[in-house]
Every structure is written in C-alpha cells, then in structure tokens.
Amino acid sequence: MAYRVVHYINQFFAGIGGEDKADHELEVREGVVGPGLALANALKGEAEIVATIICGDNFAAMHSEQVCAAVENACKQYQADLLLAGPAFNAGRYGTACGMVSSFVQKNVGIPAVTAMYKENPGVDIYKKDLYIVETGDSARGMGTAVPAMAKLALALLKGEQPSKEHGYIERGVRVNTFYDTCGAERAVTMLLKKIKGEPFTTEYPMPVFDRVEPRPAVKDMKSATIALVTSGGIVPKGNPDHIAASSAQNYGEYSLSGINDLTADKHQTAHGGYDQTYANQDADRVLPVDVLRDLEKEGVIGKLHEMWYATVGNGTSVANARRFGQEIGQKLKDAQVQAVILTST
Amino acid sequence: MATIVPISLSVGANRIIPTVSIPHPLGNPTLDPAAEKQLRRHLVEKALNALQTDVTEQTVFSGE
Amino acid sequence: MKLELHRIRISKLEFGSSTGVRNGVLTVNKDELEKFLLEDERLAGVSLDVAHPGESVRILPVKDAVEPRCKLSEGNEVFPGFIGDVDPVGEGKTLVLEGMAVLTTGRLVAPQEGIVDMSGPGAEYTPFSQTCNLVVVLEPSEEVKLHEAESVCRIAGLKAAHYLASRCKEAVLSQAVAADTVETFDAPALTEAMHAYPNLPKVAYIYMLQSQGLLHDTYVYGVDAKKILPTLISPTETMDGAIISGNCVSACDKNSTYVHQNNPVIKQLYARHGKELNFVGVIITNENVTLADKKRSSSYAVKLARMLGVEACVISEEGFGNPDADLVMNCWKAERAGIKTVLVTDEYAGRDGSSQSLADSCPEGNACVTAGNANMMITLPPMEKVIGDAPKADIIAGGFFGSLREDGSMEVEIQAILGATNELGFTRLGAYTI
Numbered sequence: 043m044a045y046r047v048v049h050y051i052n053q054f055f056a057g058i059g060g061e062d063k064a065d066h067e068l069e070v071r072e073g074v075v076g077p078g079l080a081l082a083n084a085l086k087g088e089a090e091i092v093a094t095i096i097c098g099d100n101f102a103a104m105h106s107e108q109v110c111a112a113v114e115n116a117c118k119q120y121q122a123d124l125l126l127a128g129p130a131f132n133a134g135r136y137g138t139a140c141g142m143v144s145s146f147v148q149k150n151v152g153i154p155a156v157t158a159m160y161k162e163n164p165g166v167d168i169y170k171k172d173l174y175i176v177e178t179g180d181s182a183r184g185m186g187t188a189v190p191a192m193a194k195l196a197l198a199l200l201k202g203e204q205p206s207k208e209h210g211y212i213e214r215g216v217r218v219n220t221f222y223d224t225c226g227a228e229r230a231v232t233m234l235l236k237k238i239k240g241e242p243f244t245t246e247y248p249m250p251v252f253d254r255v256e257p258r259p260a261v262k263d264m265k266s267a268t269i270a271l272v273t274s275g276g277i278v279p280k281g282n283p284d285h286i287a288a289s290s291a292q293n294y295g296e297y298s299l300s301g302i303n304d305l306t307a308d309k310h311q312t313a314h315g316g317y318d319q320t321y322a323n324q325d326a327d328r329v330l331p332v333d334v335l336r337d338l339e340k341e342g343v344i345g346k347l348h349e350m351w352y353a354t355v356g357n358g359t360s361v362a363n364a365r366r367f368g369q370e371i372g373q374k375l376k377d378a379q380v381q382a383v384i385l386t387s388t
Numbered sequence: 389m390a391t392i393v394p395i396s397l398s399v400g401a402n403r404i405i406p407t408v409s410i411p412h413p414l415g416n417p418t419l420d421p422a423a424e425k426q427l428r429r430h431l432v433e434k435a436l437n438a439l440q441t442d443v444t445e446q447t448v449f450s451g452e
Numbered sequence: 453m454k455l456e457l458h459r460i461r462i463s464k465l466e467f468g469s470s471t472g473v474r475n476g477v478l479t480v481n482k483d484e485l486e487k488f489l490l491e492d493e494r495l496a497g498v499s500l501d502v503a504h505p506g507e508s509v510r511i512l513p514v515k516d517a518v519e520p521r522c523k524l525s526e527g528n529e530v531f532p533g534f535i536g537d538v539d540p541v542g543e544g545k546t547l548v549l550e551g552m553a554v555l556t557t558g559r560l561v562a563p564q565e566g567i568v569d570m571s572g573p574g575a576e577y578t579p580f581s582q583t584c585n586l587v588v589v590l591e592p593s594e595e596v597k598l599h600e601a602e603s604v605c606r607i608a609g610l611k612a613a614h615y616l617a618s619r620c621k622e623a624v625l626s627q628a629v630a631a632d633t634v635e636t637f638d639a640p641a642l643t644e645a646m647h648a649y650p651n652l653p654k655v656a657y658i659y660m661l662q663s664q665g666l667l668h669d670t671y672v673y674g675v676d677a678k679k680i681l682p683t684l685i686s687p688t689e690t691m692d693g694a695i696i697s698g699n700c701v702s703a704c705d706k707n708s709t710y711v712h713q714n715n716p717v718i719k720q721l722y723a724r725h726g727k728e729l730n731f732v733g734v735i736i737t738n739e740n741v742t743l744a745d746k747k748r749s750s751s752y753a754v755k756l757a758r759m760l761g762v763e764a765c766v767i768s769e770e771g772f773g774n775p776d777a778d779l780v781m782n783c784w785k786a787e788r789a790g791i792k793t794v795l796v797t798d799e800y801a802g803r804d805g806s807s808q809s810l811a812d813s814c815p816e817g818n819a820c821v822t823a824g825n826a827n828m829m830i831t832l833p834p835m836e837k838v839i840g841d842a843p844k845a846d847i848i849a850g851g852f853f854g855s856l857r858e859d860g861s862m863e864v865e866i867q868a869i870l871g872a873t874n875e876l877g878f879t880r881l882g883a884y885t886i
Contacts, residue, residue, distance in 0.1 A: 171804065204886075213885060213886070214806075214885075215806055215885060216806050216885065217799055217801040217809060217825045217883045217884070218805060218825075218883060218884060218885075219824045219825050219828050219866075219881060219882070219883050220824075220881075220882055220883065220884060221576075221880045221882075223880070224880065225716055225877050225878060225880050226716070226796055226821050226874070226875075226876075226877025226878070226879065226881075226882065227717045227720045227796070227876060227877030227878070228716075228720050228877070229882070230717065230720070230766050230796050230821040231721060231723075231724055231729075231766065231794075233794045233819050234729075234766055234793075234794040235724070235728055237764065237792045237794065237819050238653045238655075238792055243819060245817075245818055245820045246821050246822045246882055246883070247797075247820045247883070249810070249813040249814065249817045249818070249820070250810050250813045251808075251813070252808060289702060290800070290803075290827055290867065315701075315702075316664075316701065316702075316773055317664060317665065317668070317741070318664065318665035318668060320599075320666065357773060358702065358772055358773065358800040358826065358827065358867065360800065360802025360804075360806075360807035360827060361807035361808045362804070362806055362807045363807075
C-alpha cells in the first residue's frame with residue numbers, strides 16, 4: 043500500500059493569486075494542486091498525495107496557531123504518513139510558513155516532514171535544526187530539480203532510512219549519535235596514521251565556533267549603579283527548591299537577597315555536580331560574593347546590590363539552554379534597571 | 389569572573405577577571421576567614437574596575 | 453619491561469563454598485569475601501550479588517568497575533599503592549579473569565554514579581552489560597565522611613578484584629587450570645625503542661587523568677594525580693593497575709579502573725606497533741582546577757613528547773567542561789611544537805544535538821574522534837531486578853528529578869550510563885552532523 047502524504051502550498055502556487063491574495067484563508071482540498079502534480083509523479087506510486095493544504099502567506103503569518111492546528115487536523119484526518127511543504131524557493135513568508143507547519147507537525151503529529159527552500163530564505167535559519175530542508179534555487183525556475191529531490195528525501199524518511207548528504211538537504215547542524223563499526227580508539231589511531239602520512243582524513247567533530255558580542259560601554263557612575271549577581275556555579279537556597287539539575291541544567295533559579303548579608307552553610311548550597319562541592323557548601327560566598335558586595339554597598343562604593351540573584355549549573359549545560367537563560371535573565375535585569383552584572387563561573 | 393580564562397575567551401566574554409580555582413573562584417579555604425574575605429574583596433574590586441573601563445575587544449584584567 | 457597477561461575466560465559467576473575457577477565458571481565464597489571486605493571497620497555492611505549479560509537486571513549507582521587481576525610471578529602485586537607496595541609493576545606474569553568485572557555500588561558518594569543495564573536499550577551503551585558482574589553493594593559506616601567513603605568504596609573494589617584473581621592463582625600455577633590465552637607486551641628501554649623501526653613514525657600517547665578535586669580524582673601508584681607533574685609510564689604498568697579511578701564525575705565519561713587496566717588506545721597502538729608506527733611512550737597528565745596548573749601540565753606533557761622526539765600523538769580526555777581547556781591546550785601546544793595530534797573526546801551538544809559540543813576550541817584541533825553526545829535522551833524500561841538504589845537516579849547527573857517513573861522505567865541522558873561515551877574510545881559509539 044502506498045504511503046499517504048499531505049502537501050502544504052501557498053496561494054501563489056495554488057494558482058489563486060499573488061500578493062493581492064496573500065490573505066487567502068487556509069483551505070484543504072483532496073488530491074493534488076499545483077506543484078503537487080509533479081511531486082506525485084516523482085513519488086512514483088510509492089507514496090500518494092491525498093490532500094493539499096492551501097494558505098495565503100500573510101494569513102499563515104498572522105494566524106500561526108490556527109494554521110498549525112488546521113494542518114495538524116488535516117494530517118490526522120487524512121492519516122498522513124508525511125507532510126510535504128513547498129518548495130518555497132526564496133519567498134520569505136512562504137518559507138517561514140513551510141518551516142512552521144513542518145516543524146509543528148513533526149512535534150505534534152509525530153510524522154516526518156520535508157520542505158525545500160533557497161539557502162538564504164529566512165525560514166532556513168529558523169527551522170533547519172528541526173527539519174530536513176532540501177536546498178533549491180532562488181526562484182521557481184528551480185522547480186525541476188527541487189521536486190525530484192524532495193520526493194527522494196520524502197521516500198527515504200518514509201522508509202525509515204537515515205538521509206545522507208547526497209539527499210541535498212541544508213546541513214542542520216545537529217549532532218546525532220551512531221554506533222560505528224570500530225571502537226573510538228581504533229578510529230583515532232587510524233586517523234593519526236592518515237594525518238602522519240598526509241593522507242586526507244575527516245574529523246568526526248569540527249571544532250566549535252562561538253558567538254561574539256559587542257562590549258557594553260563602561261559604567262559611568264558606580265556609586266549610584268545597581269549591580270546584580272548571576273552565577274553558573276549553582277549557588278541556591280538549601281534544598282535546591284527549583285530542582286536545578288547537577289548537570290545539563292534545563293532551568294535557572296531566581297532568589298531574593300533581601301535581608302541576606304552573607305551566604306551561610308545552613309541556608310545555602312551548590313547544586314553543581316561537576317566540581318567538589320565541599321568549599322561552596324561551607325561558604326557559598328566563595329562562588330557568589332554577596333558578603334563583599336554588601337560591604338561595598340554600605341561603604342557607598344556601589345549604589346545598590348540588586349535584590350535578586352540568578353543561578354544555574356554550567357555543567358554539560360548546552361549552549362542553547364545557556365543562551366535562553368541569559369536572554370531571560372538579561373531581560374529581567376534590564377526591566378529592573380540594573381546597570382551591570384557580575385557573572386561568576388566555576 | 390572565572391578561573392579557566394581560555395574558556396572565557398573561547399566563548400566570547402568581553403571583560404574577564406581571572407579567579408582562584410574552579411571549586412572556589414572567589415575564595416581560598418587555606419586562608420583564615422579574614423584574609424579570605426580580603427582576597428574576595430580584592431577580586432570584586434577588580435570586577436568593578438573592569439565594569440568602569442571602556443573596552444573595544446575581549447579583555448583579561450589580569451593586573452593589579 | 454615485558455609483561456605476560458594470562459587470561460582465563462569467565463563465562464559465569466556463581467556462589468559456592470569455595471572460591472575458584474573451573475571450566476570458565478567462577479565460584480565465589482560469598483561469606484568469605486564479605487567477611488574479608490568487612491575487615492575495613494569503616495564499612496557497616498557489604499553484600500554481594502551477581503549479574504550476567506542478557507538478564508533483566510539494573511545496577512545503580514555504580515561507582516567503579518575493576519577487572520580481577522593478580523600477579524603470577526614474584527615481585528610487587530597489582531594495584532600498587534593500594535594492594536601492592538609502591539614499587540614498580542608491569543613486568544613478569546599477571547593473571548586476568550577476563551569477561552567479568554567487579555562493580556562497586558551502594559550508598560551514593562556523590563550525585564553522579566552510573567547505571568548498568570544488563571539487557572534492553574541501555575545495555576547497548578555500557579561495556580559492562582557484556583561482562584559477568586560481581587556486584588559489591590557497600591554501605592560505609594554513618595560516621596564516615598563523604599570523601600573517606602569514596603576511598604573506602606574504591607579500596608573495597610580493588611580488594612575484591614584482587615581476592616578473586618588470587619583465589620584462582622594456585623590452580624594456574626599448579627596447572628590444574630590453563631589460561632585460555634597468553635599475550636606478551638613489551639615495553640623496551642628508550643635506548644632500544646628509539647632505534648627500533650627506523651622507517652616508522654614515532655608515536656606517543658598523552659593520557660589525561662581526571663584530577664579536579666576530591667571525588668573527581670585518579671591515583672597513580674597511590675599518588676593523587678593532581679599532585680603529579682606529567683610523567684612517563686610504561687603501558688605495561690597500566691595493565692597491572694598502576695592507574696586507579698577515584699572518580700565520581702558523570703558516569704558516561706569517567707574512566708573506571710577497568711578501562712584504565714584495558715586502555716583501548718594503548719591496545720590499538722600496540723596492534724599497529726612495528727607495522728605502521730613505533731609506539732615509544734605513554735605520558736600521563738592531569739586536569740587540575742587552576743589555570744596555572746593547566747598551563748604547567750600541558751606545557752610539561754608536550755615537553756615530554758618533544759623529549760621523546762615523536763612525530764605524532766593520540767590525546768585522550770577524561771570528563772568535560774573545564775577539561776576541554778586542558779585538551780585544547782595539549783592539542784595546540786603539541787601541534788605548534790610540530791607534533792601531529794588526534795583528540796579523543798565526547799560531546800555535550802544538548803538534548804537536541806544543536807549546541808556546541810565542547811567548551812573550548814582551537815584551530816589546531818582538526819582531527820578529532822568523538823565518543824558521542826552525552827546529552828542524548830534514552831528511556832530505560834523497568835527491569836525485573838534492581839541491585840543498588842533506584843531512587844538515587846533522581847540525582848544522577850544527566851537524569852532529572854522525577855526521571856524514575858512509577859512503573860520502574862527511567863528517562864535519562866546517556867550521561868547517566870556507565871562508560872556510555874568513554875573518551876578512551878572504549879566503545880563504538882560516536883556522532884556525526886546531519
């Protein structure tokens with residue numbers, strides 16, 4: 043029996059109209075529409091496009107929740123095994139909509155999705171981590187190569203095969219575990235011998251690249267500045283009330299410094315599992331210098347120590363989580379009109 | 389404020405104060421409590437100084 | 453230095469009235485071994501259990517794995533500084549009970565002990581689902597403090613492993629039982645090693661040992677590795693247990709004593725020795741908690757490699773996070789000294805695999821082998837039998853609160869599984885970018 047596929051396209055490729063019809067409300071039609079015909083042919087009878095979802099690009103952008111829910115319902119109603127979306131080429135709103143519905147369906151229906159875009163389509167950066175996005179040309183002139191590539195990738199996913207670079211998708215930048223034929227030590231010595239001989243070899247992990255940010259200007263008036271304390275050293279109230287994990291933290295905590303002039307062993311501890319906790323548990327000021335900042339506050343060296351402190355555990359915690367914590371904490375500190383932050387790390 | 393400065397540089401920190409040791413960046417358990425607090429105050433003052441210094445690139449405030 | 457490993461293949465463990473080996477079955481006198489271990493007054497309780505490959509058994513929290521070994525020849529005993537005296541090992545004849553391990557478990561000494569499943573999806577990730585395991589459940593006395601409890605458990609594991617091999621020794625010496633295999637490893641004097649195989653590239657191994665502090669430690673001849681300068685060690689010494697794990701950091705990439713005894717990088721370098729390369733030395737170095745120590749140790753380790761005049765080296769890491777800085781320093785210092793490197797590490801790329809895998813980076817690290825992403829989630833189904841203490845999974849690194857479900861299944865990162873992403877390259881696990 044052939045696999046069942048639902049296809050998502052915009053108003054333009056459905057032949058309804060261009061920019062003037064971008065508000066076209068989502069509709070579901072049985073069978074193929076527009077590029078679906080070519081896609082259906084490329085699926086060679088192994089999979090069938092059972093329904094097509096048509097949605098104006100502005101409508102998708104304005105009513106994202108409603109559109110996602112409608113696509114989810116259509117996939118369920120038509121018992122889809124996979125969602126195809128696009129190809130969107132370099133159309134930004136269309137690409138973003140294709141990414142949005144594909145990602146949503148994967149998460150909420152549990153079926154794979156395939157979309158296709160030009161590499162500079164803004165939808166790529168947002169969704170490539172979640173999706174297989176076939177790389178296309180920048181306009182519909184690329185339809186001839188996009189369609190067979192999408193079909194091939196879709197069939198691979200439907201059959202449970204692991205797509206490879208040959209499928210022409212945009213690298214997702216996601217690390218996936220696998221069992222190799224040989225143990226790591228054997229692979230290492232083999233790689234070393236190639237490196238010695240000057241033969242080509244492929245590293246299993248290209249060294250990471252990290253973000254850079256512009257330095258902020260200096261604090262002009264420290265005597266009236268509010269200074270906040272933030273740490274990745276896991277200093278939390280005794281009992282770790284927010285259950286911050288000892289490693290690979292999924293959250294951070296926000297705690298009041300009101301009435302606290304010194305961190306003491308009876309009320310504070312570290313939640314960090316990556317270093318010897320003895321010293322931090324004896325005196326958490328060794329990681330989060332509350333005592334000294336209270337002194338400096340009293341002496342008028344700083345204006346004020348911010349009333350809240352923020353803590354997470356930087357032990358195997360992913361950069362993605364750390365970035366999210368940083369953005370949220372940064373926003374809170376900005377809202378509280380904090381001028382500067384001392385970040386301590388273990 | 390961190391002990392392993394090369395990591396701070398790799399991940400992109402702009403104002404970096406080298407500290408004592410990973411398990412006790414702002415302390416030293418071998419000192420008596422008064423001396424330990426003085427050490428901590430010295431490090432925090434360096435941090436405040438760094439915050440009051442304009443920088444154009446990643447800077448390690450390693451001097452006194 | 454020449455070392456012969458006389459291996460007896462163990463295919464089954466059972467309890468009986470007298471400890472000894474027959475037809476691949478190791479019988480253990482439970483009472484005798486428990487009493488022997490309880491001679492340490494710091495232990496309030498010891499109980500023994502066995503687990504075999506394929507059984508519906510979960511063991512946790514596992515602290516260490518040790519392969520039973522003892523000397524057959526005269527001279528110092530294995531595990532120098534703990535069982536043996538502090539004099540050299542790595543020569544003569546050593547008896548190995550292969551295919552089995554002593555796993556120490558019991559009250560948690562840190563929030564980071566490991567899971568060993570003998571069957572099911574978790575079993576694929578731990579090398580110790582493939583060994584017959586004598587599980588030693590240890591209960592240190594109430595008054596024993598945390599750091600001493602680690603030491604008590606560490607030494608109990610070594611004592612149990614040495615006891616088992618020792619009880620089989622007479623039978624081997626009297627030829628009542630024959631070793632299944634005998635393998636000889638030669639580590640010649642440098643004068644000889646330097647002139648051997650003039651047409652082959654000289655290669656060394658820089659072997660990084662976890663030494664971040666109490667509970668995150670490794671011992672060499674009984675010396676805490678944080679106190680060493682990098683030094684040379686004969687590969688045969690590692691086979692006699694010169695390097696001991698006292699490490700309670702994340703279970704997936706801490707090097708248990710078992711993997712130190714059976715270091716796969718050393719094994720692979722020996723396998724190519726005299727054919728494709730000339731394996732001239734092992735340099736051990738540490739991963740300390742101050743920047744000065746990291747700088748000193750990396751410079752000193754690379755200096756030793758230069759003194760050996762090697763063309764290339766394998767560098768293996770232990771742990772993650774700040775040890776990534778040690779790995780990176782070892783790498784670029786070696787490369788800039790003209791020594792080609794391959795790094796063996798593992799990854800913390802987040803549960804979705806999309807974050808940077810290492811905390812530090814250098815352009816010279818262009819040849820890297822990875823043992824996989826430790827943040828990958830896995831669901832471990834319930835097992836019929838649990839040895840150890842299941843609720844502790846809540847505070848195992850890589851698990852999260854509530855990870856133990858009512859039906860006995862667990863959802864954890866593979867970080868919680870013993871040896872899952874071993875950075876000596878012990879297993880076949882790796883990762884790639886999609």
